Amino acid sequence: MKKSHIIGIIIIAAAIMIIMSTAGDASTYVDFGEAKELAEDGSKTKVHVVGRLKKDAKGHIVGMQYDPLVDPNFFSFMLVDTNRVEQKVVYFNPKPQDFERSEQVVITGNMQNDVFVADKILLKCPSKYVEKEVKQNTTAGL
């Protein structure tokens, strides 16, 4: 066999290994029901959950708990997933500052003892990148 063939085979083998490993490491978007099932099966894999914050009639967020004076590293809130399942989420870091303003939240983590422990929170704010509104005070120039 020629050396170039051996190299070719090694490349193909490495590429297959990379693809398999990526498939193995890839996380999934799930809902809380599936996250619970995974945890009950003893799996520790981390998943992504997309949800919305629970808000009352006045638009205030319900069930948010953060008191930096007691523990700056403990933040917890309620998240409602796409199937309208509510779940308490805990994040062992300070509360992201623009949390209240966000509409959609993507969290990464897994279920541990009836709470979802998140290690990453990605906020989707309505106007995070593109301004779509001309603010009222700018019209004062009329």
Add this chain to the structure above:
Amino acid sequence: MINTLIGDIGHLSVIIAFVAAIVSSYAYFMASRTSTEATGDTTWRRFARGAFYVHGAAVLVVIFALFNIIYEHRYEYYYAWSHSSNHLPVHYMISCFWEGQEGSFLLWIFWHVVLGVVLMNAGKKNKQWEAPVMAMFSFVQLFLTSMILGVVIGDVKIGSSPFILMRDFMTDAPVFAMDPNFKPEDGTGLNPLLQNYWMVIHPPTLFLGFAATLVPFAFAMAGLWKNKFGEWVRPALPWAHFAAVTLGIGTVMGAYWAYETLNFGGYWNWDPVENAVYIPWLVLVGAIHTLIIYRRSKQALRTSFILVITSFILILYATFLTRSGILGNASVHSFTDLGLSGQLFTYLTAFAVLAIGLLIYKWKHIPTTEKEISTYSGEFWVFVGAVVLCLAAFQVLTTTSIPVYNSFLGFIGIESNAALPADQIEHYTKFQLWAGVLIAVLTGIGQLMWWRKADKSSFKDAITMPLMLTLLFASLVIILSNKFDVFAFKLDNPVYITLFVTSLFAVFANLSIILNLLHKKISLSGGAVAHIGIALMLLGILFSSGYSNIISGNNSGMLYSREFPDEINRDNVLLWRNTTTDMDKYSVSYRGQFLEVAGVPDYVNKEVLFRTEDEYTAIARADIKIKDKVYYKTGDTVELPSPENTYYQVEYKNRETKESFTLYPRAQVNPNMGLLASPDIKSFADKDLYTHVSSVPDPNEEKEWSELQEYTVTMGDTIILNDYVAIFNGVEVIKEVPGVELKKGDVAVQADMKIMGEKKTYHAHPLLIFKDGMAGYYPEILEDLGLRLTFLNIDPAKQEFKIGVNTTQKDYIILKAMEKPFVNILWIGTIVMSIGFIMAITRRNQEGSTAKAPKAKAVKKADKAQVA
């Protein structure tokens, strides 16, 4: 009045640039036909050149128009309004020029114009190449300018124009129905994270790299097209080096910007946008290696074609990824979708199909060498190195593209919910670390093989010395770090040891190459220098990431919540103002909030500044002096260049060495983006101390004050306020109150109080003003003590005064701090690598311009040696 002229000029110029690009690519195509070349007719070529110059001039006008809109604050244009603001200094206006998609396309177009002009005029050697290469250039420009064309035909939108007016962009806004000539007073400003000098130079460097990858690609395509399968390599090689070094420097600048400005605590986050540049860079560097192999021994030509073409297609793919909005859920800093994804996809497929099709069509004609490569030849190991680079790129590509698979499967009707790995850093490290190890080994072996006329024994001679030095040095470091605690880290992880040893080997092996070349021809050592740079970068990455150490772990002794037995990362510490907290080997105190003041070289305490209606000015309440030099006197009006940024003074004191220093991590609570924190970094020779605030009490939220408590005092009385002793010294009538106009008959009285804090004595001067028969209160707030004092009333008969007191929570910050050992080696490695690249460019460029004959002979000789 709104100015539509400048926008019309700009838009017209875009159209001219687009049309000129079409004309130029057609004319260059005609000029490069074999029949035209054979007749020696240069009319088509001259015509094409003219068209390209028209194109270039039009592009310059577009840039001028857009910059003028930003510079003159023409907020009737959406681009200026959404990216700039009145208070933005000029250098950041440059950044906001390319903050938007359209501007960054424009930057890319601009660099293509520059490179195109250079190629058209680059000496005689490129004459045969000008027409086909420039045809490719103009063709690319046609696609790029179409991205900012902003023409709507029916339902099809071609490009997004940067010259769109506010009223056309926001057709629903009621204000434009009332007054179509309405012009906002101020823009929404530049994303504060981008207000950093690196953001002024990082994007142009990166886009120059983007643009430069087109040159080797265009040469490769020209070579395929004109059946000059090998000749294109010589002129393309220095350009490939140039593209790799600019792309590399641009990427590292971005990493450095992230390190300095973003608070995730590192220079690399495996964000898809970062990966999108990293992938083509790896492939391009791989391509350089196969091109060099071809230059010496006429091997690996087909691979060179594949890699050069792939690196350019990957640049287009990167553009598609970051600008189509496909990564919306996965990335924090990709652009939003401008509705151009279809157009971007067309661009990508057009070039992929064109290039791959041409390659397949000509595949059989590309010359190959039949002889088998010896394992003892440099070529073999360099080739293996290129393979490793490409596999590393492939791994990053496979993972980064996960969102693309989702949309693709969704497109053909299969639902897929795959997400990026939850722990991306771990996932990528798993591969990239071993790729690093292999590359380190291969740079050593490959270089040693390359410069020896290879056979077994001479290779042994060459490798002995570097290998011995490596083992000696490595074992020394490993023993010292594990047994004697000489360093801040313990090198005991076998994986890290492997990377450490191999990187050291790469350094020593390449050093020995340089030493050898010193005697012969130092100009040949560019490769060795670049490889040392890479090895140093690997070492820097290893230590700064592998041994990054969070020192602000929660040490309050408080019991963590009951339900969570699992390992939990609690990395932040709460610091009360003026209360010293122990953190690792430091005693840390948070001392207060500071602001930037124009003309003052240091930050100024907020307490000395009386804020006015205008955010950007304040009145000095005391002399502003630094080291005995007075910059402003009491009552002076000062300018605040960035009032939205608060600097939190944090004092560190090393408990062992008693050495102390002050850091100013910055934060701003942005109405659109929440808390934007930027770290402050203290650099030591062997490490960086990286500090940022994770959370601050929301300054926009009203403070909760306790109920007002009234005290009636006479001069000299002592009272206890919030556990502090306060002395009421008396009152005085004052003539001037900053910000208030006192007329005849108005009276302003201020109380003078002294309060003994933990660290120092505070003076409070609450004001009471009788103006137009009304009493006005100007309370004094002592943030340090959480006190608000209001001067309520005077009873002249009894000589009694009434003081109101509210108390509140003391000010605090939540802080995160970490140490990054030897991060400087990474930055030094980058510089060394760049120097190596520049040496190689110089050498390859000279090689390209010297007469062909002697070189060809040299190549043949080498070839013979090989065969023998």
